[in-house]
Amino acid sequence: MPSTVIKNGTIVTADLTYTADVKIEGETITEIGTNLSGDTTLDATGCYVMPGGIDPHTHLEMPFMGTYSTDDFHSGTQAALAGGTTMVVDFAIQQPGQTLIEALQMWDNKSGRAHCDFSFHMAITGWDEQVFDDMKTVVQEKGINSFKHFMAYKGAMMVDDDEMYASFQRCAELGALPLVHAENGDVVAQMQAKLMAEGNDGPEGHAYSRPPEVEGEAVNRAIMLADMAGVPLYVVHTSCEQAHEAIRRARQKGMRVYGEPLIQHLVLDESEYFDKDWDHSARRVMSPPFRNKQHQDSLWAGLAAGSLQCVATDHCAFTTEQKRFGVGDFTKIPNGTGGLEDRLPLLWTHGVRTGRLTMNEFVAVTSTNSAKILNMYPKKGAVLAGADADLVVWDPEATKTISAKTQQSAIDYNVFEGMEVTGLPRFTLTRGHVAVEEGTMKSREGHGRFVKREPFQSV
Amino acid sequence: MPSTVIKNGTIVTADLTYTADVKIEGETITEIGTNLSGDTTLDATGCYVMPGGIDPHTHLEMPFMGTYSTDDFHSGTQAALAGGTTMVVDFAIQQPGQTLIEALQMWDNKSGRAHCDFSFHMAITGWDEQVFDDMKTVVQEKGINSFKHFMAYKGAMMVDDDEMYASFQRCAELGALPLVHAENGDVVAQMQAKLMAEGNDGPEGHAYSRPPEVEGEAVNRAIMLADMAGVPLYVVHTSCEQAHEAIRRARQKGMRVYGEPLIQHLVLDESEYFDKDWDHSARRVMSPPFRNKQHQDSLWAGLAAGSLQCVATDHCAFTTEQKRFGVGDFTKIPNGTGGLEDRLPLLWTHGVRTGRLTMNEFVAVTSTNSAKILNMYPKKGAVLAGADADLVVWDPEATKTISAKTQQSAIDYNVFEGMEVTGLPRFTLTRGHVAVEEGTMKSREGHGRFVKREPFQSV
Amino acid sequence: MPSTVIKNGTIVTADLTYTADVKIEGETITEIGTNLSGDTTLDATGCYVMPGGIDPHTHLEMPFMGTYSTDDFHSGTQAALAGGTTMVVDFAIQQPGQTLIEALQMWDNKSGRAHCDFSFHMAITGWDEQVFDDMKTVVQEKGINSFKHFMAYKGAMMVDDDEMYASFQRCAELGALPLVHAENGDVVAQMQAKLMAEGNDGPEGHAYSRPPEVEGEAVNRAIMLADMAGVPLYVVHTSCEQAHEAIRRARQKGMRVYGEPLIQHLVLDESEYFDKDWDHSARRVMSPPFRNKQHQDSLWAGLAAGSLQCVATDHCAFTTEQKRFGVGDFTKIPNGTGGLEDRLPLLWTHGVRTGRLTMNEFVAVTSTNSAKILNMYPKKGAVLAGADADLVVWDPEATKTISAKTQQSAIDYNVFEGMEVTGLPRFTLTRGHVAVEEGTMKSREGHGRFVKREPFQSV
Amino acid sequence: MPSTVIKNGTIVTADLTYTADVKIEGETITEIGTNLSGDTTLDATGCYVMPGGIDPHTHLEMPFMGTYSTDDFHSGTQAALAGGTTMVVDFAIQQPGQTLIEALQMWDNKSGRAHCDFSFHMAITGWDEQVFDDMKTVVQEKGINSFKHFMAYKGAMMVDDDEMYASFQRCAELGALPLVHAENGDVVAQMQAKLMAEGNDGPEGHAYSRPPEVEGEAVNRAIMLADMAGVPLYVVHTSCEQAHEAIRRARQKGMRVYGEPLIQHLVLDESEYFDKDWDHSARRVMSPPFRNKQHQDSLWAGLAAGSLQCVATDHCAFTTEQKRFGVGDFTKIPNGTGGLEDRLPLLWTHGVRTGRLTMNEFVAVTSTNSAKILNMYPKKGAVLAGADADLVVWDPEATKTISAKTQQSAIDYNVFEGMEVTGLPRFTLTRGHVAVEEGTMKSREGHGRFVKREPFQSV
Ligand SMILES: [Zn+2]
Ligand SMILES: [Zn+2]
Ligand SMILES: [Zn+2]
Ligand SMILES: [Zn+2]
Ligand SMILES: [Zn+2]
Ligand SMILES: [Zn+2]
Ligand SMILES: [Zn+2]
Ligand SMILES: [Zn+2]
Known part of the structure; x- marks a missing residue:
């Protein structure tokens, strides 16, 4: 199974902020630690690695x-x-x-x-x-x-x-x-x-x-x-x-x-x-x-x-x-x-x-x-070993001006047109696949899957 | 027109507490003042005269x-x-x-x-x-x-x-x-x-x-x-x-x-x-x-x-x-x-x-x-000259125990049965008629009239 | 004692709005009613008579x-x-x-x-x-x-x-x-x-x-x-x-x-x-x-x-x-x-x-x-017989622009300068004396008296 | 370094509930996973493993x-x-x-x-x-x-x-x-x-x-x-x-x-x-x-x-x-x-x-x-690799009646005397040491250390 390691970033979760590498094998996070290596390396220097x-x-x-x-x-x-x-x-x-x-x-x-x-x-x-x-x-x-x-x-x-x-x-x-x-x-x-x-x-x-x-x-x-x-x-x-x-x-x-x-x-x-x-x-x-x-x-x-x-x-x-x-x-x-x-x-x-x-x-x-x-944690929403490798490597200093001209949405305008934002994805990973890289779309049609969500236990 | 004067009481309204006599001619309060006299006198000594x-x-x-x-x-x-x-x-x-x-x-x-x-x-x-x-x-x-x-x-x-x-x-x-x-x-x-x-x-x-x-x-x-x-x-x-x-x-x-x-x-x-x-x-x-x-x-x-x-x-x-x-x-x-x-x-x-x-x-x-x-003030709810003589002469020290046995209501029980109260009417007047006197009913069937209430002005 | 009657106005109190004349004898309101007369008449046509x-x-x-x-x-x-x-x-x-x-x-x-x-x-x-x-x-x-x-x-x-x-x-x-x-x-x-x-x-x-x-x-x-x-x-x-x-x-x-x-x-x-x-x-x-x-x-x-x-x-x-x-x-x-x-x-x-x-x-x-x-009602704050004749005859349609130039205050400016107001006194009476008449000051230095206020009863 | 594994329990943190073993080496949690083994095993069957x-x-x-x-x-x-x-x-x-x-x-x-x-x-x-x-x-x-x-x-x-x-x-x-x-x-x-x-x-x-x-x-x-x-x-x-x-x-x-x-x-x-x-x-x-x-x-x-x-x-x-x-x-x-x-x-x-x-x-x-x-997370308060092995293995069905007679506290009474509780530690570990086991104290005087807490970053 091909592996990817996100290196040099700071992991930010709902719970915790810490420095570690994230290793992904196939569609899943398999390890979080230091000095990890894999087939592919994504550099997260200066970035936050978030769900x-x-x-x-x-x-x-x-x-x-x-x-x-x-x-x-x-x-x-x-x-x-x-x-x-x-x-x-x-x-x-x-x-x-x-x-x-x-x-x-x-x-x-x-x-x-x-x-x-x-x-x-x-x-x-x-x-x-x-x-x-x-x-x-x-x-x-x-x-x-x-x-x-x-x-x-x-x-x-x-x-x-x-x-x-x-x-x-x-x-x-x-x-x-x-x-x-x-x-x-x-x-x-x-x-x-x-x-x-x-x-x-x-x-x-x-x-x-x-x-x-x-x-x-x-x-x-x-x-x-x-x-x-x-x-x-x-x-x-x-x-x-x-x-x-x-x-x-x-x-x-x-x-x-x-x-x-x-x-x-x-x-x-x-x-x-x-x-x-x-x-x-x-x-x-x-x-x-x-x-x-x-x-x-x-x-x-x-x-x-x-x-x-x-x-x-x-x-x-x-x-x-x-x-x-x-x-x-x-x-x-x-x-x-x-x-x-x-x-x-x-x-x-x-x-x-x-x-x-x-x-x-x-x-x-x-x-x-x-x-x-919605009862799908920690499969989703987590940076944990075993979780789906749905991750964003977030560059807190990257900026852009929102515009319909450069958007992925298929419509002809954007209600936020002209607003400047600071903080953008360097990489977006969906179940291990790097779908976005520095603003370039590499996503795949049909890659997405339905996520089953179990009923809640009676409280 | 026969006149009645309530004497020696303290008038208590929503607005004010003061000592004065109240004179009633027919169905209406006609005068509030001191030393008033009329055909009939109701003694309000020790009582409050209220709407x-x-x-x-x-x-x-x-x-x-x-x-x-x-x-x-x-x-x-x-x-x-x-x-x-x-x-x-x-x-x-x-x-x-x-x-x-x-x-x-x-x-x-x-x-x-x-x-x-x-x-x-x-x-x-x-x-x-x-x-x-x-x-x-x-x-x-x-x-x-x-x-x-x-x-x-x-x-x-x-x-x-x-x-x-x-x-x-x-x-x-x-x-x-x-x-x-x-x-x-x-x-x-x-x-x-x-x-x-x-x-x-x-x-x-x-x-x-x-x-x-x-x-x-x-x-x-x-x-x-x-x-x-x-x-x-x-x-x-x-x-x-x-x-x-x-x-x-x-x-x-x-x-x-x-x-x-x-x-x-x-x-x-x-x-x-x-x-x-x-x-x-x-x-x-x-x-x-x-x-x-x-x-x-x-x-x-x-x-x-x-x-x-x-x-x-x-x-x-x-x-x-x-x-x-x-x-x-x-x-x-x-x-x-x-x-x-x-x-x-x-x-x-x-x-x-x-x-x-x-x-x-x-x-x-x-x-x-x-x-x-409900827009019927001061015809009702007031002790004022010109208002209907709907009044209660209230004895703040009179007491009784509530009981179905002594009530006017036609039912066979009272939800407050056995509760003691202090404060009772000495007299109750409805449009000038003394309907209650020291616990004795003197009211008249059919005396009551419908009170018209005008629409509100737009605010 | 000289008497004054305010005629043709609508009395507005905290409690009530109604049409009546107000008679003042000396410093005190002595009568409220219709068709009152006195030595002096103040015309309140179109005005509200308020405390x-x-x-x-x-x-x-x-x-x-x-x-x-x-x-x-x-x-x-x-x-x-x-x-x-x-x-x-x-x-x-x-x-x-x-x-x-x-x-x-x-x-x-x-x-x-x-x-x-x-x-x-x-x-x-x-x-x-x-x-x-x-x-x-x-x-x-x-x-x-x-x-x-x-x-x-x-x-x-x-x-x-x-x-x-x-x-x-x-x-x-x-x-x-x-x-x-x-x-x-x-x-x-x-x-x-x-x-x-x-x-x-x-x-x-x-x-x-x-x-x-x-x-x-x-x-x-x-x-x-x-x-x-x-x-x-x-x-x-x-x-x-x-x-x-x-x-x-x-x-x-x-x-x-x-x-x-x-x-x-x-x-x-x-x-x-x-x-x-x-x-x-x-x-x-x-x-x-x-x-x-x-x-x-x-x-x-x-x-x-x-x-x-x-x-x-x-x-x-x-x-x-x-x-x-x-x-x-x-x-x-x-x-x-x-x-x-x-x-x-x-x-x-x-x-x-x-x-x-x-x-x-x-x-x-x-x-x-x-x-x-402050426990001085109804001597003050009321339009009632017996109350001090402190009254304002209020013209709800009179207007002016607030300005330091025309004010009674002794200072050289007004924080509301330039604001237009609608609603002004036609007359202001202090204990029966007409101190203001249609914008003209007729008040008297030293006329004002200290108002004693009794302690409250224990509740 | 001696190692301990807590097996067969369900880990419960503020964030998550899941089944895994916890491995401790010395004073620290070193691994969380399945089928872990160590020098000593603590059985957490039916228990929750919590910070x-x-x-x-x-x-x-x-x-x-x-x-x-x-x-x-x-x-x-x-x-x-x-x-x-x-x-x-x-x-x-x-x-x-x-x-x-x-x-x-x-x-x-x-x-x-x-x-x-x-x-x-x-x-x-x-x-x-x-x-x-x-x-x-x-x-x-x-x-x-x-x-x-x-x-x-x-x-x-x-x-x-x-x-x-x-x-x-x-x-x-x-x-x-x-x-x-x-x-x-x-x-x-x-x-x-x-x-x-x-x-x-x-x-x-x-x-x-x-x-x-x-x-x-x-x-x-x-x-x-x-x-x-x-x-x-x-x-x-x-x-x-x-x-x-x-x-x-x-x-x-x-x-x-x-x-x-x-x-x-x-x-x-x-x-x-x-x-x-x-x-x-x-x-x-x-x-x-x-x-x-x-x-x-x-x-x-x-x-x-x-x-x-x-x-x-x-x-x-x-x-x-x-x-x-x-x-x-x-x-x-x-x-x-x-x-x-x-x-x-x-x-x-x-x-x-x-x-x-x-x-x-x-x-x-x-x-x-x-x-x-208090800024000591996740050294304390966490079940994470790298955290101090301060853990409680919690038996949710164990019961006792609170009493001064059986307490560790040195005083002669307990304000909760006589209250029944359900849910008690099977084991309590302080920095890896099993201090309590099924109600038996095995703690060591002087084992405790001061925990430094760093100042907060400006927000
Ligand atoms: Zn929707
Ligand atoms: Zn919707
Ligand atoms: Zn209802
Ligand atoms: Zn109802
Ligand atoms: Zn102040
Ligand atoms: Zn002040
Ligand atoms: Zn304290
Ligand atoms: Zn304290």
Whole structure:
């Protein structure tokens, strides 16, 4: 078996910082020590050797209004690797008429082109006996232990309290973790209608229709449902203080509730929607929308305090042309932005270099915490002998200016266009394969594999 | 016009404590001053002259499973007067197939026997164009400016978020105040079913099925809906810290949210449900159920701090026989307890005499705040020239032991049986008529009149 | 006795809004009713008749570094009346070597020129048996029931925890209310020294040396001391969320804690200190310094929610020349700004006209609450027969632009210069005398009298 | 070098649970893997192999009123090892007239008998240039990076805000961590005097004199001082919600503040002080005193949520005879209880077995977090090759009843007497030496060594 040694670097994990070489044989880390040697040597002088990033929240090639989000498992995972992320967890979502199992099959098909490893969360978009039964299959046979619930997108994927509570109880039985997209969908729908009726059809209407209170309410409600069902809860894209406060309040009662801020909400704010260029604003339409600086401060503090655990992207990239479906009607603008390629450099730049986060916390929130919460640690998220050789050799002094021109993502713009970052991958390894080297892509289509995740033991 | 003068007392209002005589001509206070004289003199030596109590939350002769709550406008208002309360605000609730206007007519009919004045809140138990239109009539022609929404009682009166938000917006347009019974009805229904399925069919199951988190969630949700609709909110029977915390959080954002603890929740606790006597426990079944001491402390502090405004009873008195509908199935126990006769003496005893509340705060939370919030001040809730002569001459040293044997209420028990109170009415006057004198009832059936309440001005 | 009637106005009190005439005989309101007549008539058409403002916090002719604050009881009370304020409560502060009684004598002497009524708080700036004994005299013979404690101004007026706790216990015995200027003086002193040592000697250094945390900490500490001593607490110049949060936390435990935001902190922010003009910044030097918008939002919400009770000015006006004592050393800039003349118009403009406060709340926070908390209600702060005829006839549509050129204050600038206000006195009456009429001063030197305030009853 | 292998166990660290053997050569872990062999084999079948406990807070042979706390480095460290704790961090405290360096010398002398490793915190009990200078020596030459500050014990070790702020700033310069014993010493002293004057001289007076508010205030104050000084803060013996709330509030602002509950406060409550047996109560006198169940719930939730990090003992064991110094004057009862031997079994029993904490969290709060926060990770607190072989082989099913009769501690009672625990060490290893085997002590006097702790890098 060919071996590779990463030499002269400093290993940084969620737990520890120390100097050692890392030896990889095949797809696996086999040794960590000094003076290791192998067939190939990667020089990590001046660099940190960290677990590759895990993005717990992406939407690659997501069906939408007869088309698909443009970054698929091909371009999307390339973007991931280019930015030091070596695994994505995507959402398998039933289409009308599909069963959970059929939806999963569809996602299996799509993911064949992946350049890095991946796993799935399964979305629950309705409730009946078939769903109840299929959840067991999903957990026990398909290697998926997390179920997503949309509290918004009324008339589409939204579930009501009754359905959500039933599903949460089922999760408790099966040892699965419920996730929520938390916004009050009834209110959003009415606010959208009202704004449109008043002639507010531009992208800023998107932000107006989804204020922080609407998110905070839904988080609070989901927490109560999880508490009653006796199950932990993972709140995706926690974007505001209201949501974060509800999470903190629950945790202080001893509940196991997790919050996931997105890199977009950490570094971009609501002023983006007031840009007079329709395209500029529409490209930034995502749910929840960007918030103001106070909300950002809350999220950063949460990462440092441990009340928020994972930084994700909700990567769901639509081209400008796709965004323009919503000209004249902001409710038709496809929701989503990119971020996979920029998550780690931006978080390093705005988090570690500013002193808000330690390097160990950086690893925790970009990789290790997700691996633990989603039950795939230490196969993923670790620099340990026996772990998958998903690694990033991080050059803390390398810089670049983010630009659509040089990105891996297949879309024609980047919401972070023009931002300078310091801290970039020198090498990104996916299961031992050097997929990125000093900015050059060497990844392989189809290299990525599905990562099974076992159910949780009852606590 | 015959005149009455209350002499030698100390006037206590929400605002002020001072010595003066009060002169009443006909139904109205006409003068406050010294050395007043009239046809009749009531001696208030050693007493406080206060605005009669207003109970903002009663259910007299409420239809229930083919029968009615036993205290009707006859016995219920007698109980009120006996305890120093001179006005009740009852809930007009549509029966299946009725319009709002028809429901109101039904309540008008019932209230003809009232011994003291009364007004109505109108319940919104569904949503369609007729309701939308009728709300205008109710506000503009019927003299009712407050609408109740049940977030629980699934399959019966419960409204969902969409309906509630629509109704709140309608309230905003009309200058009306929305009220909520805040418990998450979906969760309660599932918990009830689960408890019954597990064989927990006794009255304690009622308490287990409605934990504080379920109430707190609903309050939080209603607040968000009111905030989005741009309307104040009144939360009936606030029973726990979770609900109270949500109210405080809203108020600290500048919102106008009001909370109403019940006298039952202030002085009784959850241990009542663990009594081995089925009757004992079942008689105390109400929603929300009684809570523990920590929740009581929270409510008392809220009254002192001003974060909670009104003490009510939710008086809805069923006989033991009626309660026994629920033998073998706690979900069939009629919800409700009495309290009209005991509210003021208990609050004085446990609030004023313990130093938790000042006398002025006592008047505020038993009378004046309700009058202001429901827009009938200073006709009601005041000791002012021009105000209705609804007064209580309060003897702070008079004592009694609460007992069903001596009560005005028509039921066969009293949930406060055996509690000693200090502080009782010497006289209770309803629009100038001395309805109670030293414990003797002199009230008149049919004396009570409907009090019109004007819509609120836009703020 | 000559009589005056205010006709055609709408009476607005903390409690009530209604239409009536007000009759004054001599110095006292004698009748409120319709169709009243008297020797003189003041036309209040289109106006609100409100209790004159009470400023619970001023420093007139305050000794400072061998000079005095420039507005004395002469010019200061003229400024008060011009702005609708009819009473000030000033701080009698011992000078080195003085007893409390001697300090009080000094303040009595100064106040002889007052144009409106006044009272005193007594400052406790050290602790020994003489102070312990004199406090009794002050309360029982001098008509003063409130004692101020400086937690800052180290080496001058500051008291330590031991002294403060002893004084609070003494207040509890005497039925007196402790007040605190809450900033951690040890930290301020060290931060001042550090900033000066680093060459930061400009006025902005003043703000840097007194961050919100330093205020919040002191408020929290004072609350604990009051809680242990069993006495209420009044926190002067509450300027920030940290302080306000501590107050809310205490109130939610059932404690009686009051907070007093200043009009300056409500409408001006910290950006004033970054003005490049030394004079501009130095004129705005006061303690605590102005804060940012988030803190302002917190204060406004507190006034609406009732967690903050009184709006004051801390009026302490120094000329530009006096401010320049601090050129080259910000610690020598005399602390204080004016505000007496502008408090009511600014609060009306930014509070009532924006919908943040009702008119009744405006009266409460500018007048009635202070009267109640300081135990002089309803002699002051009320529109009631028997109350002092301290009244303002308020024209809600009158406008002006604030300017030093037209002010009554004796200093050469105004920190609100150029701000437009809507809402001004048409008439201001002090104990029946029309001191201001449509902007023309008719006040009388020496008209003002000391208002005795009785000790509180034990609760 | 002799080697030992721990076989057939499950390794449990703060990070991870997995099956592997652990090989130890000399004093160090040299290999973790499968099928390891060595000179000696320890069978861990059915056991967890965890980092030995670290107690970050002990007082061994502490001078007190002419005597010493009875457990010294000899008996104290035996007690530690018996309970699975392999390191203690003791407090070196200046005696009157001593310099920091002299105090350290004294502690060095005492620690010669230690059976397990140890380190020191240095107490700062006053402030002058010598202290300022010596702090540098302590940090840079003596291997101590943490300084304790007593905010209580007035007239003895207490420092005031000025001194504490100066010391905190010095810590910031030197890369050291300040610790605080947080209680307002001024208030405690006055309350003690008051209670004694009133004749309340029994042990319950100790609890009355130190209510939670007094602790919460001090924590809040210390946090502000640390924030201003730009240094993290470690709050020892966090016993109540008030203190915990202050810590959470700080953390939510992004501050690095750590809280340390004691095992005593987690499992014992205030009712202990109401025992009629003077000895019973006096033996439990420690500061802060035990609190009620609500405070316990807060502490447990904090350990789960991560807002509290380390469980300690504050082990300071006095005999009943020593406790009786305080007969007739509770202020003379020596403060302190034991706990070293019982900390891990009690936390496992009440934390892990009840589901409140995971096994990984158990390791974190008993060992790893202390090692990280005190900067000695991964030498201590880890199961890693290269780490010191301080290990506990934990039998999760072993049980015993705690009793003074069978304890290692030298005193005549145990505050946990009679409590049953499940979860005990099968083996405890200190730097490779098997000090405890199935309840039999095999530890060696003098085996323990001082652990140097480097200063922190500036963040
Ligand atoms: Zn989403
Ligand atoms: Zn998503
Ligand atoms: Zn209800
Ligand atoms: Zn009701
Ligand atoms: Zn001040
Ligand atoms: Zn002042
Ligand atoms: Zn201590
Ligand atoms: Zn200690």
